[in-house]
Amino acid sequence: MADTHSFEEMIDDHRIAQTLMVMNQRAGAFVDLGVIDQLGNHLAYIGPYDLKGKNYYGQAWFVEVMSKGVYISDVYMGFRQLPHFIIAVSRQENQRRWILRATIDPDIFAGIVQAAQIGRTGDSFIINESGILQTRSRFTGDILSNSNIKVSSFGKGTSITEEGNGQHRQILYAGCWLKNKNWLLVISRDVRQEMRSLFATRNVEVGIILAGILAIVLTVLFTTRLTVRQLMENDRKMDELNAQLVQSDKLAALGKMAAGVAHEINNPLAVIIQKTGWMEDLLAEEEFKNSPNYEEFKTSIKKIEDHVERARKVVHNMLGYARRMEPRLEDVDINQTINQTIDILENYARINNIDIQADLAENLPVIAADQAQLQQVFLNLISNAIDAIGKEGIIEVKSRRIDTRIWITVKDDGPGISDDQQKMVFDPFFTTKGSGKGTGLGLWISYNIIEKMGGTMTCKSQQGKGSMFTIVIPIVTPDKK
Amino acid sequence: MHYFNVLVVDDEEDFLDTLMNRLKKRNINTTGCRSGEEAVELLQNKFFDVVILDIKMPGGMDGIETLREIKKIQPEAEVLLLTGHASVETSIEGMKLGAFDYLLKPIKLEDLLEKLAQALEKKDTAEHKRQSEQIRKLLKYW
Numbered sequence A: 001m002a003d004t005h006s007f008e009e010m011i012d013d014h015r016i017a018q019t020l021m022v023m024n025q026r027a028g029a030f031v032d033l034g035v036i037d038q039l040g041n042h043l044a045y046i047g048p049y050d051l052k053g054k055n056y057y058g059q060a061w062f063v064e065v066m067s068k069g070v071y072i073s074d075v076y077m078g079f080r081q082l083p084h085f086i087i088a089v090s091r092q093e094n095q096r097r098w099i100l101r102a103t104i105d106p107d108i109f110a111g112i113v114q115a116a117q118i119g120r121t122g123d124s125f126i127i128n129e130s131g132i133l134q135t136r137s138r139f140t141g142d143i144l145s146n147s148n149i150k151v152s153s154f155g156k157g158t159s160i161t162e163e164g165n166g167q168h169r170q171i172l173y174a175g176c177w178l179k180n181k182n183w184l185l186v187i188s189r190d191v192r193q194e195m196r197s198l199f200a201t202r203n204v205e206v207g208i209i210l211a212g213i214l215a216i217v218l219t220v221l222f223t224t225r226l227t228v229r230q231l232m233e234n235d236r237k238m239d240e241l242n243a244q245l246v247q248s249d250k251l252a253a254l255g256k257m258a259a260g261v262a263h264e265i266n267n268p269l270a271v272i273i274q275k276t277g278w279m280e281d282l283l284a285e286e287e288f289k290n291s292p293n294y295e296e297f298k299t300s301i302k303k304i305e306d307h308v309e310r311a312r313k314v315v316h317n318m319l320g321y322a323r324r325m326e327p328r329l330e331d332v333d334i335n336q337t338i339n340q341t342i343d344i345l346e347n348y349a350r351i352n353n354i355d356i357q358a359d360l361a362e363n364l365p366v367i368a369a370d371q372a373q374l375q376q377v378f379l380n381l382i383s384n385a386i387d388a389i390g391k392e393g394i395i396e397v398k399s400r401r402i403d404t405r406i407w408i409t410v411k412d413d414g415p416g417i418s419d420d421q422q423k424m425v426f427d428p429f430f431t432t433k434g435s436g437k438g439t440g441l442g443l444w445i446s447y448n449i450i451e452k453m454g455g456t457m458t459c460k461s462q463q464g465k466g467s468m469f470t471i472v473i474p475i476v477t478p479d480k481k
Numbered sequence B: 001m002h003y004f005n006v007l008v009v010d011d012e013e014d015f016l017d018t019l020m021n022r023l024k025k026r027n028i029n030t031t032g033c034r035s036g037e038e039a040v041e042l043l044q045n046k047f048f049d050v051v052i053l054d055i056k057m058p059g060g061m062d063g064i065e066t067l068r069e070i071k072k073i074q075p076e077a078e079v080l081l082l083t084g085h086a087s088v089e090t091s092i093e094g095m096k097l098g099a100f101d102y103l104l105k106p107i108k109l110e111d112l113l114e115k116l117a118q119a120l121e122k123k124d125t126a127e128h129k130r131q132s133e134q135i136r137k138l139l140k141y142w
Ligand SMILES: Nc1ncnc2c1ncn2[C@@H]1O[C@H](COP(=O)(O)OP(=O)(O)OP(=O)(O)O)[C@@H](O)[C@H]1O
Pocket: A380, A384, A385, A388, A412, A414, A415, A416, A417, A425, A426, A430, A431, A432, A433, A437, A438, A439, A440, A441, A442, A443, A444, A467
C-alpha cells in the first residue's frame, strides 16, 4: 500500500479510509490505518479510535520502523485495552520518509489460525519468542497469557515435540516459525485422546498378539504335559518290562539253582528211603516182632518215610516243570482245557460256596501246545483263587483272542496280595499257606510253563479287592497233517 | 531163587549196599559195583538180565558212557536209569541209546520192582514172562 500510494494521497482522510476498505476486502483483519510522518506525528488515521495528532517519536517501534523499514509488533493490549498488534512500514518518498501503520485484530487473524484446530483435542495458536500467546487458543491459554511452551525446543523450520502434560495427557506440538516475524505457529493435539481409536485398534492388535501368545503358551503347556505324561507312561512301561525281565532272570537263576539243589537233596533222600526200607525189612523178621518196642520202631520208621516223601514231593514238584523239557505239542482247544480244569475243581469250590464262572471266547483257534502243562497252569491258578477266597466268592475265568495272541485271565474276589508279596508270588517256595499245605511252587512252575510257550504271565492285585492273573500266549497253529 | 540176575551200579555206597540187601532179601540175584569201569568188567564175565544204573557218577565213566558200553557188550540186557535230578535231557538221551526207562531218586522199592517186572516182561521169552509174574506176586504180597 505504502508503495502504491503517495504520502499526499495517504494523508487525505477519504483516501485512507478507501485504502483500509480495500485492505480489509483482501484480508479483513485490519482495525485501523494511520499515516505518521518522520517526526512521529500521526497525520492521518482511519479507525475506531481517535489517534490523530498523537506523536510516536522516540517509541521503540517508531525507531525500528524508521531504521529497518518494517515493524511488526507482538500482540499487546495497549491503551485500547484490546489485544492487537501493529504492522508498520516506512517509505522514502523524495526527501520525506513516512510511515503507514495498521492495527490488526488478532481475533480475526486467529480465525485463520483456528481453522487448523482439528479434532476434539486439536489446538492451534501463535506464540512469540517468549511463549506468550498471540492468538486465542482452545486449551493452551487466552491471548497474551503464557503458553508454557518451551519455544527453544522448536527447531528452525517445522518441528514436532512431544510433551507430557501431567499423567493423563500427552500432547504433541507441531511448530513452524512464520516468515518476517519471530512468531511460532503451533498446532497441538492430545495424543492419548486423539489416538484413542488408534489405541483401540492397537488394543485389538495387542489383544490378538496376547491371545496368540496365550495360545502358544497353552499349546506348549499342553503338549509338554502330554509329552511328559507319555514319557512317564513309557517309563512306567519300561519299568514294567524291566521288572518282568528281572523277574524272568531271577526265576531262570533260581531254576538252575533249584535243579542243583534237587540233586544234592535227592541222593541223601534216596539213601534214607533205602535205609528205612531195610529197617522195615528187618523188623518183619520174627525176633523183632516180639520186641516190646516193635510198634514204636514201626511208627517211627513210618514217620521218617512220610517226611522223606514230603521232601521228595517238594523237590519233584520243583523239577516238575522241567520233567518234560520239550513240551509235547498237540492240538489244544484252550476253552476245552479250561472247562476240564473247572470240572475237576467245581465240586470242591461248590462246597465252599465259590462260584466259578467261565466267560470264554468262541473264536479261539486250536493251538499247538502241551495240554497237560496248560491244564497244570489253570489248575494252579484256579486252586490258588479258591484257597485265597476260602469261603464264598466268585472266580471268573476269561479267554479272549487279541490279534495273534490268546489272553486268559483268572480273577477272584479274594483278599488280594500286598504289593510286597506281589513281587514274590512267582518265586519258588514263596507261600503264605501253612506248612504241608502249600509248597509255593504252583505259580513258579506255571510261570515257567507259560514262558517256555513264548507267553507271559502277570499278576495284578489290590489288597481287599482281589487278584487277577493274566496269561498271554502266542497262537501257534498246529501243523497240518 | 529167581532165575535172573540184576546188576546195580551206583557210586553212593550207602545206597548201593542197602538196595542190594533189600533185593537179596527178596531172593533176587543181585550184584553191585560202584563205577562204570567195574560194571563193564562184570558184564564181560557174566550175563545180567537187568542193569540198574545211576546216571551221575563223579570221576571215571558216567552213566551214559557206561550205558553205551553195556549195549555193546550185552545188547539184550535191559538198563534202568536212576537219576538224582532233573537232567531229563540226559535221561532222554539214555532212552535213545536203548535204556528201558528211567526213575527219579529217591525211589521206593515197589516202584523199582514194578519197573523190573516190566523190563523182564519186555524180554518176551517164556522164562522171563514167568519171572515177571513172580516179581508181580512179590509186589502184591508186600
Ligand atoms: N489268587 C490269589 N489270591 C491271593 N494270593 C494268592 C493268589 N494266588 C497266589 N497267591 C499267593 O501266592 C503264593 C504262592 O502261590 P503258589 O501257587 O506259587 O504256591 P501255593 O499255592 O502257596 O502252593 P502250591 O501251589 O504248591 O500248593 C500263595 O501262597 C499265596 O500267598
